[in-house]
Amino acid sequence: MNPRLAKVLINGSLSALAAAALLPLLWMLSVSFMAPGEASALPPPLLPAHATLHNYRELFAHAGMGRYLLNSLLISSAITALALASNLMAGYAFAKLRFAGRERLFQALIGALVIPAQVAMLPLFLLLKTIGLVNSYAGVIVPGMATIFGIYLVRQYARGVPDELLEAARIDGASELRIFGQIVLPLLKPIMVTLAIFTFLAAWNDFMWPLIVLTGQEHYTLPLALASLARDHVQDSELMMAGSVVTVLPVLLLFLALQRYYLQGLLLGSVKG
Amino acid sequence: MNRQRAAWLFLAPALLVLGVFFILPVIAALGLSLTDYDLYALADIHNLRFVGLHNYWALLHRPLFWSALGNTFYFVAVGVPLSIAASLVAALLLNSPLARIRPFFRTVLFAPVVTTVVAVAVIWRYLFNTRYGLVNYGLAEIGIHPIDWLGDPHWAMPTIIAFAVWKNFGYNMIIIMAGLQAIPPDLYEAARIDGASAPRQFWHITLPLLRPTMMLVVILTVAGYFQLFAEPYVMTEGGPLQSTVSVLYLMYQDGFKWWNLGTASAVAFMLFLIIFAVTTLLLRLARRGEHPAGKRT
16 A cells, blocks of 8 residues: 555544544533533534533532532542552562462452452442441442552562562661661552552542442532432533533543553553563 | 561551452352342341342343343443454554554543543433434434434444443553554564565464453453443433343342342342353463464464
């Protein structure tokens, strides 16, 4: 084939794919600035006649969006911080500390990855009901405080920490905790960023478990609030699109800012180790 | 501090969380699926009875379970090949030396992956609206009558599949790109010297060497697609005529709408067994296919 034609074909196809990926998101943004009812017209308008923030004001003033945004931020940040701490410690232990049964325990954890999380949800609900955590922030946070995937990710990365470094510190009489805090953690910084953004995005986008454990609106996260708004306001496409923007924009921006770390983690996590 | 003890201290928080909030509930789910745990037992645990395999037996005689299973298999059987085909095409295009502004295209194509399922499902619901949706408007321009995408039992699942392809293809695209980049360039160089055309290079170099990556991608996607839930919950609420009720949707309804936790646990375990069986089968097929090609040459 003519190389110039090939070039046009390849870049043309890429542009078409990019348009398909982006158009629904751009349409959401555009409709969110339309006046109520404007999008339900024929032909469907692509851009607002007079851009307005009305839908956003409506969401924050009357639909409690500010509260849901804070709930989402609070829950996702708490899960990220707690899961980061426990996964880092466990991943490091699996990679660098010797103890009886290490390989077998790790293999068992990897084996447990085949169990879909939903299998645990029914008894988990009963367990949390017994200890009084249903319909609370803690009910969403607690089961997410450690993940097998996170432990695996940290272990893969931490295996690259040189043993001599740790041995030298031990000979100098440093405690294991000190070695972890002052030598290991600084070396694990890249994987910390990766794991943090992965955990945060997953927690932010999570739907099924919060839907089960949060029975009252006051603790709703953004996806839950959006799903329930969508059922009550089927006709209000402009309002719903503004709600979608509020839900999607924070994670999209976070991804754009830390893209390199995110994609690295994706590859590290899906390559067999 | 003893090093052995230090290790266990480091492991303790994560193992405690996973043990109490994951492993224990999974074991309990097996037990729960053998009981008639329902609203009465929820009120007073003395109403709980052990029923053996009755829940599983009853499921096998329940039409809704079979249609949920059928819908889920439909979603997996059509959705996985389409998703992976889209990922492969996007990865090949992006990996071409002729492609311009690659980082831009990569970011844009990946963007749907990081978006919130619920939020983008809401967008799709409006885009595929029968009267005012852009999709039907565009189709009308080329003379196609409006389709009731989410209200017609024949179209609802295809629409959800199209949504899933759009939302997820970027993920596998990144993994396949890494697989493509791992293929040694001198293989292509040698093929070009031998006069092999681009399609022949693709069939005889790219595809065989991409095989392990593709298998990984297929298995991960199959396991993920079996867990269909949020899409029908937001886009169709399982309808129309229960044509988009997935196995997990059924579990959610049984468990948290009707509070039949015993039945719902049986549904969850059936799903687990099915995912396990299908992925194991795929893994076997992949391993079996490897040997002749790998050893004869």
